[in-house]
Amino acid sequence: VNVLTTVNPLRGYLAMAGALLIAGLLAFSHFTAYRAGRAAVRAQWDAANVAQERAIQEQAARNRDLQRAAELRYTVTAQAREVFITRTTQEVRRASKSLAACPVPVDAVRLLNAAAACARGDPAAACGAGDGVPGAGQPSR
Amino acid sequence: VPDSLAGSVTAQDLIGWTMEWVNAFACERGKRSALIQAWPR
Numbered sequence: 001v002n003v004l005t006t007v008n009p010l011r012g013y014l015a016m017a018g019a020l021l022i023a024g025l026l027a028f029s030h031f032t033a034y035r036a037g038r039a040a041v042r043a044q045w046d047a048a049n050v051a052q053e054r055a056i057q058e059q060a061a062r063n064r065d066l067q068r069a070a071e072l073r074y075t076v077t078a079q080a081r082e083v084f085i086t087r088t089t090q091e092v093r094r095a096s097k098s099l100a101a102c103p104v105p106v107d108a109v110r111l112l113n114a115a116a117a118c119a120r121g122d123p124a125a126a127c128g129a130g131d132g133v134p135g136a137g138q139p140s141r
Numbered sequence: 142v143p144d145s146l147a148g149s150v151t152a153q154d155l156i157g158w159t160m161e162w163v164n165a166f167a168c169e170r171g172k173r174s175a176l177i178q179a180w181p182r
Contacts, residue, residue, distance in 0.1 A: 073178060077174075099151065103150070109150060117145070
């Protein structure tokens with residue numbers, strides 16, 4: 001036997017309506033809080049992304065400035081060096097005129113070319129620390 | 142960076158080639174040094 005409806009049907013309906021109203025209010029407040037929380041988290045996430053993107057762009061701009069400064073510095077020193085090397089090359093050529101016709105042995109050329117390949121970073125040329133010049137000791141053809 | 146030496150070269154060619162390498166080395170070193178000096182520590 002239902003006590004509420006038996007005692008007073010109207011009171012029972014009112015109690016049920018009240019319960020439903022409370023449940024509805026609770027659901028609404030939870031949903032509102034959930035939406036507010038989600039919006040807050042989203043806003044923080046967006047702000048963090050914007051800040052990170054800005055930091056990346058600022059770092060890239062700083063790097064470009066530093067690169068330009070380095071290039072400028074290099075260009076200034078390169079001009080003086082270019083003049084010095086050109087003049088030295090001419091003087092060395094003049095000083096070694098008597099060697100103009102002296103042939104360089106083929107073995108020496110081979111070894112020098114192997115060393116040059118190593119200096120160029122040619123992966124086929126093994127030139128680790130402690131290694132000899134690649135191909136050294138091999139008889140020339 | 143200089144090319145490889147040809148099969149038959151004279152001592153004077155070798156001197157020229159050596160100077161090209163000296164220049165290449167100085168060039169690379171200059172670039173590196175400019176970068177190191179420009180970059181903050």
